[in-house]
Amino acid sequence: MPHRGMAEDVTAGLLALPGKAVKLHHLVKAPENSIESIRIRESWNADEPATVYTTPERLPDGTPCTAATVILRTRGCQWWWKSGCTFCGYFNDVRDDVTSLNLHAQWLAAKNQLNDFEGCDMIKVYTSGTFFEDEENPVDWQETVLTETADMGKHLIVEAQAHLCHEEKIAWIAEKHPGCTVAIGLEAYDDEVLKFHCNKGFRIKTWKKAVNTLQSHGLRAKSYLLFKPPFMSEGDALQHMTKWIRQIAADSDEISVNPMNIQRRTIVDRIFRHREYRPPWLWSLVQMIRNVHPDLHPGGEERTRLIVHPTAAGSIRGAHNCGRCDKEVAAAIERYSVSGSLLEFEGLSCDCEVQWATEIALDTSLPMPLGSGLDRRLDSVEALLSP
Amino acid sequence: MEHKPLARTVLARWRHARIFGLGDRAAPVAFTPGLCLTSHDPEIGVEMAPFTIEHNSEKLPATLSISARGAWSYPFGETDVPTYTADEGHTLPPSLQEADSGLGQSTGPLLPVSWQRLVHDATLLDANLSPEIIVIQDAVQLAGHPGRLVQTIHLIRERFPAALLWAPGLGGPDNCAILSWFGLDLFDLRRSQQAAAHGILLSRDGPRHIDSTSGESSEMAAQLSEWRASLAATRSAIQTGTIRELVEKQSLNSPRLVEHLRRHDAQLSGSAPLSMHVDKGQRLRCHSSVSRADPLVQDWIHRIENEYMPDEIQRQTLVLLPCSARKPYSASQSHRFFRSAIRNRRIHQVIVTSPLGLVPRELEEQWPAAHYDIPVTGDWDDDELATIRRMVTALVERVGYKTVINHSGIDFEIETIDTRPEGVGASSKAACDVLREAIESIEGEPMREKTFLRHAFASLSRWQYGTDAWMEGLRVGGKPPRWMLLKDKQQMAQWHPDSGRFSFTKSILPILRETGTLREIEIGGDEPWKGDIFPHMVISAPEDLKIGEEILIIRDGKLLGSARCKAAGWEWKCGAGRLARSQHRL
Numbered sequence: 001m002p003h004r005g006m007a008e009d010v011t012a013g014l015l016a017l018p019g020k021a022v023k024l025h026h027l028v029k030a031p032e033n034s035i036e037s038i039r040i041r042e043s044w045n046a047d048e049p050a051t052v053y054t055t056p057e058r059l060p061d062g063t064p065c066t067a068a069t070v071i072l073r074t075r076g077c078q079w080w081w082k083s084g085c086t087f088c089g090y091f092n093d094v095r096d097d098v099t100s101l102n103l104h105a106q107w108l109a110a111k112n113q114l115n116d117f118e119g120c121d122m123i124k125v126y127t128s129g130t131f132f133e134d135e136e137n138p139v140d141w142q143e144t145v146l147t148e149t150a151d152m153g154k155h156l157i158v159e160a161q162a163h164l165c166h167e168e169k170i171a172w173i174a175e176k177h178p179g180c181t182v183a184i185g186l187e188a189y190d191d192e193v194l195k196f197h198c199n200k201g202f203r204i205k206t207w208k209k210a211v212n213t214l215q216s217h218g219l220r221a222k223s224y225l226l227f228k229p230p231f232m233s234e235g236d237a238l239q240h241m242t243k244w245i246r247q248i249a250a251d252s253d254e255i256s257v258n259p260m261n262i263q264r265r266t267i268v269d270r271i272f273r274h275r276e277y278r279p280p281w282l283w284s285l286v287q288m289i290r291n292v293h294p295d296l297h298p299g300g301e302e303r304t305r306l307i308v309h310p311t312a313a314g315s316i317r318g319a320h321n322c323g324r325c326d327k328e329v330a331a332a333i334e335r336y337s338v339s340g341s342l343l344e345f346e347g348l349s350c351d352c353e354v355q356w357a358t359e360i361a362l363d364t365s366l367p368m369p370l371g372s373g374l375d376r377r378l379d380s381v382e383a384l385l386s387p
Numbered sequence: 388m389e390h391k392p393l394a395r396t397v398l399a400r401w402r403h404a405r406i407f408g409l410g411d412r413a414a415p416v417a418f419t420p421g422l423c424l425t426s427h428d429p430e431i432g433v434e435m436a437p438f439t440i441e442h443n444s445e446k447l448p449a450t451l452s453i454s455a456r457g458a459w460s461y462p463f464g465e466t467d468v469p470t471y472t473a474d475e476g477h478t479l480p481p482s483l484q485e486a487d488s489g490l491g492q493s494t495g496p497l498l499p500v501s502w503q504r505l506v507h508d509a510t511l512l513d514a515n516l517s518p519e520i521i522v523i524q525d526a527v528q529l530a531g532h533p534g535r536l537v538q539t540i541h542l543i544r545e546r547f548p549a550a551l552l553w554a555p556g557l558g559g560p561d562n563c564a565i566l567s568w569f570g571l572d573l574f575d576l577r578r579s580q581q582a583a584a585h586g587i588l589l590s591r592d593g594p595r596h597i598d599s600t601s602g603e604s605s606e607m608a609a610q611l612s613e614w615r616a617s618l619a620a621t622r623s624a625i626q627t628g629t630i631r632e633l634v635e636k637q638s639l640n641s642p643r644l645v646e647h648l649r650r651h652d653a654q655l656s657g658s659a660p661l662s663m664h665v666d667k668g669q670r671l672r673c674h675s676s677v678s679r680a681d682p683l684v685q686d687w688i689h690r691i692e693n694e695y696m697p698d699e700i701q702r703q704t705l706v707l708l709p710c711s712a713r714k715p716y717s718a719s720q721s722h723r724f725f726r727s728a729i730r731n732r733r734i735h736q737v738i739v740t741s742p743l744g745l746v747p748r749e750l751e752e753q754w755p756a757a758h759y760d761i762p763v764t765g766d767w768d769d770d771e772l773a774t775i776r777r778m779v780t781a782l783v784e785r786v787g788y789k790t791v792i793n794h795s796g797i798d799f800e801i802e803t804i805d806t807r808p809e810g811v812g813a814s815s816k817a818a819c820d821v822l823r824e825a826i827e828s829i830e831g832e833p834m835r836e837k838t839f840l841r842h843a844f845a846s847l848s849r850w851q852y853g854t855d856a857w858m859e860g861l862r863v864g865g866k867p868p869r870w871m872l873l874k875d876k877q878q879m880a881q882w883h884p885d886s887g888r889f890s891f892t893k894s895i896l897p898i899l900r901e902t903g904t905l906r907e908i909e910i911g912g913d914e915p916w917k918g919d920i921f922p923h924m925v926i927s928a929p930e931d932l933k934i935g936e937e938i939l940i941i942r943d944g945k946l947l948g949s950a951r952c953k954a955a956g957w958e959w960k961c962g963a964g965r966l967a968r969s970q971h972r973l
Contacts, residue, residue, distance in 0.1 A: 027483055
């Protein structure tokens with residue numbers, strides 16, 4: 001019998017390592033309780049929102065406007081409490097003792113900061129989770145935001161997990177703020193990718209049902225897709241994102257592609273630090289837009305709006321190119337999100353484009369599931385030294 | 388589903404590096420180490436690039452197909468082209484080794500493996516698993532984790548000796564010899580394609596800027612000529628047994644390669660598949676200090692330091708002598724002088740050298756003592772001195788010599804009689820006179836040459852086989868240099884100084900078995916044993932058989948004869964091609 005006890009303490013493979021095998025899910029959760037994480041979480045004032053800012057945007061009818069974004073400090077995402085997505089670092093901004101009073105105070109602070117949203121026709125209220133999930137955010141506070149923004153005549157955008165878009169709750173939202181937009185982090189239109197790469201917690205069937213529920217109550221459905229989830233090569237990311245956008249265009253009023261950026265203490269952060277992952281090339285985003293633009297504009301008319309805001313673009317933790325052309329390429333992508341015109345990319349070029357194209361070709365022709373990419377900011381000779 | 392096996396045979400080998408001939412064994416047309424080509428790659432001849440691959444990731448997880456570029460499956464008809472497919476599955480990067488969330492890789496003739504699969508997937512433990520080609524999917528990532536790349540290659544190489552090993556994305560003209568040394572067989576053009584895209588030439592010496600003054604280019608054609616030259620050099624070095632030297636040179640091409648080689652040397656120290664005997668003319672060029680870490684050198688040092696015992700007639704007096712450029716030392720002029728000064732056969736002569744440390748006189752014809760070559764400046768470095776001093780101390784303590792005569796010119800902490808006057812060479816008349824004087828001061832009864840040789844051969848037998856029991860009742864006869872061991876007037880064995888080995892006659896095989904001198908391998912079947920030893924015949928064999936080692940062939944407990952190993956022990960478990968050449972049949 002003593003052998004049994006020992007056998008339980010090593011992994012099952014040819015190369016048995018000490019310790020028990022765990023699921024990826026356990027690694028996602030691991031950093032949450034690190035001393036550093038707790039210190040950061042508990043250092044902030046629960047009466048002040050995380051961030052408040054304004055950006056140029058377009059209203060659902062296409063009219064240019066200014067949008068206010070309010071990111072609140074909340075109790076976080078229910079899925080995070082249970083498991084968590086591989087790439088999401090929002091847990092860094094949440095704590096479990098946020099009350100309705102705190103949230104009301106944060107909302108008031110945001111309004112004060114932006115002069116009651118004067119000049120902003122659109123308001124994005126982000127809660128690092130599902131806005132209308134009652135355990136995450138108190139119902140009375142949800143109602144405050146919905147009714148106040150409706151009364152002010154602002155277009156509201158909130159976020160939700162697909163499996164939390166229950167019929168009754170959506171009906172209630174539609175009653176309190178008719179016609180608002182609910183953005184769902186779909187990330188990938190592929191169940192394999194949702195499960196393995198993202199650990200997302202729902203499947204595309206659930207997302208479809210959620211979109212139907214939203215649209216049947218006259219709400220707008222915005223879909224987030226994640227460009228280059230972890231454990232995926234650049235070439236696969238481009239190939240699949242192109243396909244996914246085409247597949248979900250008909251069901252989405254807007255598609256927002258989020259190129260991966262490395263958020264602290266996430267799984268992606270861990271593999272990034274081991275050089276097993278690199279955020280996407282900006283060139284991939286340009287190519288993706290070029291690939292799908294005709295599909296989103298059948299007959300030249302915009303059917304679904306495509307938004308790409310590369311967070312931390314040009315930095316090593318965000319989508320980036322060689323370092324010389326990043327600013328220009330990122331700006332063109334940003335402009336496209338507002339203008340919807342491919343002319344934004346006219347004349348854009350850099351020496352690194354051929355390196356990017358080579359990487360895409362290698363990723364899609366060699367069995368290197370974690371990608372063939374090199375460090376884009378090292379001296380060429382150094383980057384090409386034998387691994 | 389039945390698959391078409393890839394016909395292959397090992398044409399040459401040196402430790403874990405091998406040249407496989409693919410297709411009909413009588414006339415192979417393609418070889419490894421070689422390249423796998425994708426549809427993006429330029430056309431390259433089949434003699435350099437034996438396989439094409441197709442990776443399809445339109446649906447995730449992706450699938451992989453590898454096709455031979457010829458009809459290399461028996462019976463070699465037009466349609467006998469081996470093609471293997473696999474599900475690549477999902478794999479987590481090596482840094483997430485605790486998690487077993489990935490997997491889904493298929494198990495079959497084409498076997499994708501990753502660090503994660505090695506750690507978590509029990510299907511690879513199946514003893515019947517015998518893949519044709521293995522793909523290490525995360526090799527490039529593994530190379531960034533200290534030690535894991537060589538650990539992975541070593542594990543897979545020895546677990547699946549007959550499989551061709553490919554680590555996608557890793558190889559280049561700057562590292563293909565070292566990766567072959569570790570045991571990889573197949574490479575691809577990923578790094579050369581990337582170099583071309585950067586306007587850099589991935590040369591045999593690593594990536595570098597092109598030289599515009601000589602009209603160089605970084606186009607794929609130029610990248611390919613580097614590959615051709617490097618693969619050819621690698622294959623040539625495997626054939627001539629000089630790949631270690633090429634590996635030591637190539638390791639300097641990147642800091643990672645130096646790390647990998649150091650780790651590989653450390654990992655194989657004590658378990659490397661070494662040769663017992665080598666062909667005549669084989670050299671071991673130890674031109675850099677990296678050679679000292681070669682498991683072959685370390686094995687010698689370890690055995691002399693910890694195991695070696697001289698014959699009982701030579702345990703009273705030790706004389707330490709300097710080495711000579713010529714090998715075996717006895718063939719050099721300086722050692723002729725030393726020998727003429729040392730007329731007492733009871734004095735144990737041990738040669739002081741680098742990188743082997745110490746070489747006892749009776750072992751001077753052994754591999755690699757008779758074959759090594761080092762650059763000589765006349766100065767020892769601290770590391771060499773430390774090794775020699777450590778070994779001398781260990782040997783003197785273990786043997787218990789009463790007197791140590793030191794003609795080596797090195798200072799030792801133990802008490803010695805120094806015979807090297809200041810300012811003269813070791814083989815000068817002045818020095819040799821001092822040496823002779825010291826030797827003559829040692830008492831000892833004279834011993835006849837053949838009596839002495841009987842003791843020397845016993846010592847050699849103990850070094851090679853761990854026993855000399857088979858020599859019981861035998862005497863030395865015949866003429867130098869091919870002395871014979873005789874029982875009465877019948878020859879039982881002959882000494883071959885060129886190869887440093889005994890060759891045994893048929894009649895002594897039963898005694899070699901009774902005395903446990905030669906190791907045994909068991910073969911199956913009931914047909915009369917004909918020809919050589921091939922993998923399918925073997926039921927059991929020691930795991931650490933050495934190339935050149937003579938073995939006894941046993942079936943159902945009965946001694947059938949003897950053979951000489953062509954492959955080391957790691958290849959005996961489901962390897963490819965001839966494992967041993969038959970020597971005697973009873």
